[in-house]
Amino acid sequence: MVAATQSPVTLDLLRWIPLIPLLTSVFNVFFGARLGKKGAGVLACVAVGASFAIALYVFWLLPAAGIFRDTLYTWIESGSFQVQLSFQVDDLTAVMLLVVTGIGFLIHIYSLGYMAHDEGMARFFVYLNLFIFFMLVLVMADNLLALFVGWEGVGLCSYLLISFWYEEPLNVIAGNKAFVVNRIGDFGFTLAIFLIVSELGRQGIWTLNFMELQKHVGLLSPGKITLITLLLFVGATGKSAQIPLFVWLPDAMAGPTPVSALIHAATMVTAGVYMAARLHFLFSLAPDTMSLIATIGAATAFFAGSIAIAQNDIKKVLAYSTVSQLGYMFLAVGVGAFSAAIFHVFTHAFFKACLFLGAGSVIHALGGEQDMRKMGGLKSYLPKTYWTYLIAAVAISGVPFTAGFFSKDLILWQAYNNPQSGPILWAVGWFTAGLTAFYMFRQLLLVFHGECRADEHVKAHIHESPPVMTIPLMILALGSIFAGWLGAPEYLWGSVWERRFEQMFGVHGEHLGSLTTEISLMLVTLAIVGLGILLAYVSYGRGVRLPERLSSLAGGGLYRLLLNKYYVDELYDFFIVRPFTAVSRFLAQVFDPWVIDGAVNGIAASARGVSFLWRGVQSGNVQHYLVGFLAGTLALLAYYLGQQ
Amino acid sequence: MVPLNHYLILSAIVFTIGVIGVLIRRNLIVILMSIELMLNAVNLTFIVFSRFLGSMEGQVIVFFVMAVAAAEAVVGLAIIIAIFRHRQTLDPSEMQFLKW
Numbered sequence: 001m002v003a004a005t006q007s008p009v010t011l012d013l014l015r016w017i018p019l020i021p022l023l024t025s026v027f028n029v030f031f032g033a034r035l036g037k038k039g040a041g042v043l044a045c046v047a048v049g050a051s052f053a054i055a056l057y058v059f060w061l062l063p064a065a066g067i068f069r070d071t072l073y074t075w076i077e078s079g080s081f082q083v084q085l086s087f088q089v090d091d092l093t094a095v096m097l098l099v100v101t102g103i104g105f106l107i108h109i110y111s112l113g114y115m116a117h118d119e120g121m122a123r124f125f126v127y128l129n130l131f132i133f134f135m136l137v138l139v140m141a142d143n144l145l146a147l148f149v150g151w152e153g154v155g156l157c158s159y160l161l162i163s164f165w166y167e168e169p170l171n172v173i174a175g176n177k178a179f180v181v182n183r184i185g186d187f188g189f190t191l192a193i194f195l196i197v198s199e200l201g202r203q204g205i206w207t208l209n210f211m212e213l214q215k216h217v218g219l220l221s222p223g224k225i226t227l228i229t230l231l232l233f234v235g236a237t238g239k240s241a242q243i244p245l246f247v248w249l250p251d252a253m254a255g256p257t258p259v260s261a262l263i264h265a266a267t268m269v270t271a272g273v274y275m276a277a278r279l280h281f282l283f284s285l286a287p288d289t290m291s292l293i294a295t296i297g298a299a300t301a302f303f304a305g306s307i308a309i310a311q312n313d314i315k316k317v318l319a320y321s322t323v324s325q326l327g328y329m330f331l332a333v334g335v336g337a338f339s340a341a342i343f344h345v346f347t348h349a350f351f352k353a354c355l356f357l358g359a360g361s362v363i364h365a366l367g368g369e370q371d372m373r374k375m376g377g378l379k380s381y382l383p384k385t386y387w388t389y390l391i392a393a394v395a396i397s398g399v400p401f402t403a404g405f406f407s408k409d410l411i412l413w414q415a416y417n418n419p420q421s422g423p424i425l426w427a428v429g430w431f432t433a434g435l436t437a438f439y440m441f442r443q444l445l446l447v448f449h450g451e452c453r454a455d456e457h458v459k460a461h462i463h464e465s466p467p468v469m470t471i472p473l474m475i476l477a478l479g480s481i482f483a484g485w486l487g488a489p490e491y492l493w494g495s496v497w498e499r500r501f502e503q504m505f506g507v508h509g510e511h512l513g514s515l516t517t518e519i520s521l522m523l524v525t526l527a528i529v530g531l532g533i534l535l536a537y538v539s540y541g542r543g544v545r546l547p548e549r550l551s552s553l554a555g556g557g558l559y560r561l562l563l564n565k566y567y568v569d570e571l572y573d574f575f576i577v578r579p580f581t582a583v584s585r586f587l588a589q590v591f592d593p594w595v596i597d598g599a600v601n602g603i604a605a606s607a608r609g610v611s612f613l614w615r616g617v618q619s620g621n622v623q624h625y626l627v628g629f630l631a632g633t634l635a636l637l638a639y640y641l642g643q644q
Numbered sequence: 645m646v647p648l649n650h651y652l653i654l655s656a657i658v659f660t661i662g663v664i665g666v667l668i669r670r671n672l673i674v675i676l677m678s679i680e681l682m683l684n685a686v687n688l689t690f691i692v693f694s695r696f697l698g699s700m701e702g703q704v705i706v707f708f709v710m711a712v713a714a715a716e717a718v719v720g721l722a723i724i725i726a727i728f729r730h731r732q733t734l735d736p737s738e739m740q741f742l743k744w
Contacts, residue, residue, distance in 0.1 A: 620743025622736050623667055630663065 008069035011061070014087040015070050017054050017097065018136035020047045025129035032122030041115070044125035045108040048132055052101035059094045066090070069142060076145075081197070081206035088142035088210075091500055095342060096139040096274055099349045103266045104132050106472035110357050111258040113469035114364060124164060124256065131157035135267050139274060144193055144208040147275065151189065151239065154268045155182045161263060162255040174254040181248040185238015192231035199224050214281045222285070229282055229289040236272030241323045242330055243300045247569055249323055253315040257360030260315060265322050265356050266349040273329045273345050277338040280505055284336055291420050294334025298415075298428040301327030303566070305435035309442065310562035313370050314359045317443050320565075321396065322352055324432060328411050331429055337414035339501035343487045344411060347395070347403035350479035354392035357473055361385040361465045362447060366458055372443065377452035381462040384470040386448045388477035393444050395480035397437035398529050403484030408433060409522050410487060410495075416521060426521075433525050437532030445540040489522075491515055651692040659685035672724045672734040676717065683713050 024047035032040040058068060071086035089097065108128060115121045134157060138150025155178075163175030197208065205216045220228070236242065241249035252264050263269070276283055276293070283290060304323035311317045325348050332341035363370055365382055379386045395402035398409070412433070416426040452459055464470070487497035561567070658681055665678030687706045694702030728734055 618743065620740030622739070626667055630667070 008067040008088060009065040010070065011058070011065075011068040011089075012070055013054060013058065014068055014089060014140065015072060017051045017058070017101070018087070018133050018140065020050050020054075021129040021136070022133040023047075025126050025133060028122055028126045028129070032126060035122070037116070037118075037121040038112075040122040041108075041112045041125050044129050045105065045112065047129060048101060048105045048108050051132070051136070052098075052105045055094075055097045055101045058089055059098060062089065062091070062094055079206070081201070083143055083145050083208060085146060086142050087140040089140060091504055092274075092277055092342065093139050095346060097136070099346060100132065100135050100139060100267050103349050103353050103476075104135075104262060106475055107258050107262040107266075107353060107357065110261075110360070110469050110472040111256075113466050114258055114360055115256065118256075120164065124161075127157055127160045127164070128259075128262070131161070131263060131268070135271075138271055142209055142211070144196065144210070144213070144279075147278070148189065148193060151235075151271060151275075152186065154263070154271065155179065155186070155239070158182075158252065158263050158268055161259040162252045164255055164259065168254075171254040174248075174251040178248040178252050181245050182238045185235045185245055188231040188234025188238075192228050192235065195224065195228050195231065199228075210278060213279075217281050217285065220285075225282060226286045226288050229279075229286040230292070232275065232279065232282075233289060233293055236275060236330075237296070238272075239275075240269050240272030240326050240330070241300075242272070242326065243296055243303060246300060246304065246323050247572060250316055250319040250565070253313070253319050257315065257356055257363060260319070261353045261356030261360070264319070265352040269322065269326060270329065270345040270349070273326070273333060273341050276330075276333045277342050277505075280338045283333070287420070290334050290336060292334070293330055294415070294418070294420075294425055297327045297330030297332070297334050298425045298432075299327070300324070301331060301432045302428050302435070303327075305432045305439065307562055307565045308439040309435060310559060312372050314362065314372050314375070314443065314447060315356070315370055317372075317439060318352070318355055318359060321355075321436065321439065324436065325352065325396070328408060328429065328432075331415055331425060332411040335415050335418035335420075335425070337411065338505045339498055340407070340410045340414050340487075342501070343497050344407040347407040347480075347483050347487075350403055350476050350483045351392040351395040354388055354473060354476035354480050355396065357469070357476065358385050358389035358392065361469055361473065364465055364469070365462050366454060367461060369454065369458065372446040374453050374455070374458075375447045376450040376454075377448070378462070379448040381452075382448075382464050384464060385473065388470075388473040389448065390444060391477040392480045393440040395484075397440050397533065398433055398525065400526065401484075402481050403479070406484035406487050406489070409489065409525060412525060413489070413518055413521060416517075430525055430528060434528035434532040437529040438536050441533045441536035442540050445536060450540075489518065491519055648692065648696055652689065655685045655688045655692070658682075658688065670735050670737065672727070672736060673721075675736065676720050676724065679720075680713060680717065683709060 021044075024044055028035070028040045028044065035043065062068065068089040069086055070088075071084050073085055074082060075085040076083040108125075111124065111128065115124050118124065131154060134150045134153025136150070138147055138154060141147040141150060159175045159179040162178050163172045165171050193208070196213070197206070199220055200207065200213075200216060203216075203219050205212070205219065207213065207216070217225075238245045249264060249269065253260055255264075283293075301324045304320045304327060308317050308320035308324065311320060325344070329341045329344050329348070332338070332344060361382065362375065362378060362385060365378070365385075366375065369375070391402075395404040398405045408429075412426055412429050415429055416423060418425070454462070487495045489495065564570070662678045662680075662682035662685060665681065666675050669675050669678065687709055690702040690706045690709075694700065694706075724734065727739065731738065
C-alpha cells in the first residue's frame with residue numbers, strides 16, 4: 001500500500017502554472033476596461049493556454065522524475081510546526097492539472113463567443129482566471145492547509161460567478177445558497193485539519209504535508225482516523241454536491257453556462273474526489289467511512305439521476321446529471337477504487353463540459369431560452385452543436401467505446417467486487433446507468449428532434465454559434481470518445497491508466513470475479529443502457545411528446561415528486577432554514593437588544609452610578625485634598641508609633 | 645540651659661500653626677507663608693538636635709532646606725502672581741479649573 005518514497009525533484013517552472021492566471025486576473029482588474037472586452041478575454045485565454053502548455057511540458061517530464069516540487073517560502077512557522085507554500089506534481093496532480101488547464105482553456109475560448117454581448121465580460125474573465133488559479137493551488141498543494149486555501153478560493157469564485165448577473169435577485173440568492181451550503185461542508189473540513197494537527201502533534205509530529213502524513217499515518221488510532229475521514233467527507237459532500245449537501249449545485253445553474261461547464265461540472269465539484277484520492281492512505285484505513293461513502297455515492301447517483309428525468313430546464317437536467325455522476329465517483333472512492341474515481345473525473349470532465357457548452361450554444365441560439373418544452377427540432381438549425389451533443393450524450397450514457405462506457409463500467413465492476421457492499425451497490429449503479437441513458441436521450445430528443453416549439457420571432461433568429469464556440473465543442477466531443485481509451489478493461493487492450501496509478505494507490509481490485517463475470521456484467525449494463533435509450537425514444541421520439549406522457553405513464557404522484565426534486569429544498573426549508581431564521585430572529589430582536597445590550601448597558605450604568613457617588617470626594621479644592629493628606633499622614637504615624 | 649524638650653515643643657507648636665494655616669486660610673500668599681513656618685519648625689528641630697548631639701550634619705541640612713525654601717518661594721510667588729493676573733483672586737476654593 002505504501003508508495004515507494006520518492007524524493008521530489010525541484011522544478012522552478014511549477015510556480016508559473018498557477019501564477020500566470022493569477023497575474024492576468026489582477027492585470028485585468030486594473031486594465032481590463034482599458035483593454036476592452038475582447039482584449040481582456042483574449043489575454044485571459046492566452047494565460048490559461050500558457051498554463052496548459054507548461055502543464056503539458058511538466059507532464060512530459062514527469063515519468064523520469066516521479067514527483068516534482070517547487071517550494072516558494074515557509075508560510076507558517078510555529079515551534080516545530082511548519083507549513084511550506086510549495087507546489088507538488090505527481091501523477092494524480094498531473095491528471096488534474098491537465099484537466100483544469102486543458103478543459104479550462106477550451107471553456108475560456110468558448111466564453112469569448114458566449115459572453116461577447118455581455119457588458120461585464122472583463123469582470124467575467126477576471127473571475128474565471130482567478131478560479132483557475134485557486135483550482136491549480138488546490139490540486140498542486142503539497143499540504144492540507146494550502147489545499148484548503150485553494151478549496152476556499154474556488155468556493156469564492158463559484159459564488160462570484162453564480163451571482164455574476166447580480167441584477168437578478170434570484171442569481172444572488174443562488175450564489176448565497178452555494179456559499180452557505182459549502183460553508184457547512186468546510187466546517188467539517190477544518191475540524192478534520194485541526195484533528196490531524198492535534199492528534200499527530202501530541203505524538204511529536206507537527207505536519208500537514210501529504211508525504212509526511214502518509215509516512216506517519218500509523219500513529220493515528222483507528223477511531224481517530226474514522227473521525228477524521230468522516231469530517232473530511234463532510235467537506236467533500238459540500239464541495240462535490242453529495243447527499244445531504246447537494247442542493248446548491250442545481251441552483252448554481254443561475255451562473256453563465258461556461259461557468260456551469262467549468263466549475264460546476266468539470267473541475268471544482270470534483271475537488272472532493274481529488275481530496276479523497278489525495279488522502280487515500282487515510283481513507284483506506286477507515287473501512288466504516290469507506291462503506292458510508294460508497295452508500296452515499298450510490299444513493300446520490302440514483303437520487304439525482306431520478307430527479308433529472310423529470311426536469312424541464314435544459315441546464316437543470318445537466319446539473320442533476322452532474323450530481324449523479326459525482327455520486328458514481330464517490331461510489332468508486334468508497335469501494336477503494338481511487339484510480340477509477342479519478343478516471344471518471346477525467347472522462348466526465350470531457351463529456352459533461354461538452355454537454356454544458358452544447359446547452360450553452362442552444363441557449364445562445366434561442367436568445368436565453370432554457371425551457372426544453374419550448375425547444376425541439378434544432379438539429380437542422382444547429383448541426384455542429386447537435387452532433388457534438390449527440391456524441392457527449394452517447395458518452396455519458398455509456399455506449400461501448402466511448403469514454404463513459406470505460407469509466408462507468410470500471411466503477412461498477414469495482415463496486416461489484418467490493419466484499420462489503422457487493423451486488424447491492426452495483427445494482428443501484430446499474431439502474432442509474434439506465435436512468436442516465438434515459439434522461440440524456442430524453443433531453444436530446446426534446447431539444448434537437450421533433451418540431452420546433454419556439455415562438456416565431458425566436459425561431460427567426462436561431463443561428464449556429466460562431467467557430468470560437470463550436471471548435472471547443474468538437475475538441476471536447478473527440479475527448480468524450482477517446483479519453484476513455486486510456487482505461488480500457490483487461491479483456492480489451494488493458495488499462496494504461498491503471499498501470500500509471502498502481503504505484504500510488506496500490507494494486508487494486510485483485511480481480512475477485514472472473515473475466516466472464518466482468519464481461520457478462522458489462523453486457524447487463526449495456527442492456528439497461530439500451531433499454532433507457534429505447535424508452536426515451538418511445539416516449540419522446542416520434543412527433544412532439546410532451547413530458548405529460550411520462551407523468552401519466554408513471555402515475556401522477558411519482559411524477560410530481562420527481563418534478564419537485566423530492567421536495568428536498570422544501571424539507572430543508574421547513575426543518576432547517578425556517579427554525580434557523582426563527583432562532584436568528586429571536587436572537588436579533590429579543591436576545592440581542594434585551595440580554596446582550598442590557599448586560600453591556602447595565603455594566604456601563606452601574607459604573608456611572610458608582611462614579612457619581614465617589615465624584616463628591618474630588619471637590620477640586622486643594623485644601624480639601626490636603627486634609628486628606630494630613631489625615632493619611634497622621635494615620636500612618638499612629639500606626640507605626642502604635643507598633644513600637 | 646534650656647532643656648531639649650522645650651525646643652521640640654516650640655517646634656511642634658510652630659509646625660501645627662503652619663499646618664492649620666495651610667488648611668484653613670483663604671489666601672494663597674498666607675498659605676505660602678504657612679508652608680515657610682512648617683519648614684522653619686523643622687529647621688529648628690534640626691538645629692536643636694545638632695547642638696545637643698554635637699554633630700554638624702543637622703546644620704548642613706538646614707542650609708539645604710533654606711536654599712530649597714528660597715527657590716520654592718520664588719516659584720510659588722511667581723505662580724501666585726500668574727494666577728492673580730488671570731483670575732483677580734487668591735482664594736484657593738475658587739481655583740477648581742480641573743474639576744468637571
